Amino acid sequence: MLARLDKKRISHCFAKALASYDQHAQAQQQINRRLADLLHYSQQTSFQQVLEIGCGSGDLTRLLAQDYQVRSWCLNDLNSSALALAKQRLATAEVKLWAADAEQFERTLVLNQQFDLLASASTVQWFQQPQRIIQLATQALKPNGWLLFSTFLPQNLVEIKQLTAxxxxxxSLQQWQTWLEPHFELIAQDQQAIQLWFQQPSAVLRHLQATGVTATNQRQWTKGKLADFYQRYQQQFSVNGKVRLTYAPLLMLAKRKQNQ
Structure with a gap:
């Protein structure tokens, strides 16, 4: 069963997890580092104006600021508390904050092809229509501007999906390529899976809660259902006394076509 996306619930879950996010978001931090590295394929060392969608606590913001010279930033997130935290990573830069649902960008921000980089990490899977990031980028980026983003492939969190349905x-990757093709040239991509290992299944659920990923989980856990989940998780996904959790990220770097 596909999860229904409730933006208010998503915002609440990530706001609740903000204090614990950096400590527990090992997979997301690996993705952020790989995104910053992927941007090197642009052969750019500086950007005039950068728009980051779903900046969260600002880990990708920090990495991009370390690796590249940026004159001004526009940081977006659903939560103003996350924006304030991310802004602290950019003490010396010009920063504009945009607290809004970026999927509804037409209502809240005039873009006018003013940015030369749009970056987004582990965010667009929370869009009702993930391809809206490409529409946003088409309106936000200058010709030859860069779109750098990560999302996830269908195998993501396969253990949770298999046990809870x-x-x-x-x-899919093919769908993203189809969406990009009219306006963007795909320059580089990365789809290497990330496996995390935990001592027991209860630690998996604590990890998901601490990183806000439970925003889609509205099931009612009874004591019996939870015990059954733990038992089946241990039986099916245990190796050498630990249990795994698999992230299946997709990272893409694309260049906006000159004549689009």
Whole structure:
């Protein structure tokens, strides 16, 4: 069963997890580092104006600021508390904050092809229509501007989906390539899976809660259902006394076509 996306619930879950996010978001931090590295394929060392969608606590913001010279930033997130935290990573830069649902960008921000980089990490899977990031980028980026983003492939969190039959609807790599093609040239991509290992299944659920990923989980856990989940998780996904959790990220770097 595909999870229904409730933006208010998503905002609440990530706001609740903000204090614990950086400590527990090992997979997301690996993705952020790989995104910053992927941007080197642009052969750019500086950007005039950068728009980051779903900046969260600002880990990708920090990495991009370390690796590249940026004159001004526009940081977006659903939560103003996350924006304030991310802004602290950019003490010396010109920063504009945009607290809004970026999927509804037409209502809240005039873009006018003013940015030369749009970056987004582990965010667009929370869009009702993930391909809206490409529409946003088409309006936000100058010709030859850069779109750098990560999302997840259908195999993401396969252990949770297999045991609960609940998960997000993740587009395939081929679908993303089709969406990009009219306006963007795909320059580089990365789809290497990330496996995390935990001492027991209860630690998996604590990890998901601490990183806000439970925003899609509206099931009622009884004591019996939870015990059954733990038992089946241990039986099916245990190796050498630990249990695994698999992230299946997709990272893409694309260049906006000159004549689009």
């Amino acid at each position: 609940v998960g997000l609807d993740y587009p």
